[in-house]
Amino acid sequence: MSNVEPIDYQKRSYGAIEVGLGQKPGIVVIDYQKAFTESKYRLGGAPMVMRGLENTARLLEVARRNNVPIATCYTAYKSERDMPYWKVGAVREELIHGHPCTELDPMIYQEDYDVVVCKTGPSIFFQTPVVPFFLKERVDTVIVTGCITSGCIRASSIDSFQWGFRTIVPEDCVGDHEEQPHLDNLRDLSRRYADISSADAMIEYIEETGRRNN
Template sequence: MSGDVFEARGYGALPIGFGEKPGLVVVDFQTGFTDPSFPMGGAPMVDRAVGNTARLMRAAKAAGVPVIACVVAFDGPKGAPRWKVAPVHDLLAGTPATALDPRIAAEEPDVVLTKTAPSIFFGTAAGAILTRERVDTVIVTGCITSGCVRASVIDAFSLGFRVQVPEDCVGDHDQAAHDQNLKDVGRRYADITTADEMIAAINAWRGRNSG
């Protein structure tokens, strides 16, 4: 079997598409992952993704699209799952590393949730909020692509949402991990897009619903 073995077996053959109403989720753009003064912060891809997500949030808020952000934080050491990433255990609620990145906070997400597991949907009200808002298409942004973003994509898919992932609105510590995980979720669960494509889709949705 020559070429892409997944493609040859039908993976990625069907586009997900944009549905009736979008919602935007912003995963873990907190200073512990964006500020280079922290052990996990300062990755160039993450910094790029924060800037593009801020633009996307601005368009979403202007169009009336619900925006949910989240941070990872624990009330204490016993509140954390058995993460293998040592610095994650330092993300205690109320500490500077658990604050939203100022560029994200400035765009004023509608809801800010706290989570302890990888996915924005696990153990939070994110799914219920989006369902209440009649959202059927979830745009996933955030970090880290190979970790919490991937988990959030899979949960959004499993909850029945159409999933869109703008490549330049998610980031990782490693380019290969970023590329490989986006390629994999793109062949299984989501459309891989860009910030500009999602802004255009939101503006088109706004135009259809402005009358």
């Protein structure tokens, strides 16, 4: 089987059309819980995740000031019995309700503002009330932040696309344990389902929509 080069995707029109920005943004914040942000846990403290955490905190500060809906999630289970068949040992052993690693990182969480859900699959939209929340708020554009790029970010971005939202992933607001899966998955999302942007561009967009909508 021959190698497929990037030019083949371009020639076949992948990524030819931008998703673009709509009239009302909403933000999902995926799994910025202590399991991923504190280095004392096996999944925690990866440099790209910490970069994403910091940039997401900047983005959320502007979003709250402009009344942008925010849905934040963490992953946790009652026991291994009610989990899917995760192949990640740390997920099976640590992401249990009541474990400190399931707590949201305070850098991204504001209790009196954010809508919080516990998810049990990779996507923040899977069997959670996030879609009804966004529909009630008249959101048409979903900004995806959080971790891990090659897992829950990819799954949530595809679900956002499938629900009919314009889907934007700021590259510096998401992170992975390794750089190559991060880049590969963002590249593939950009070919099919989402626009890849930056924290600064999304801050500008939010401020613009805030002036228009308020």
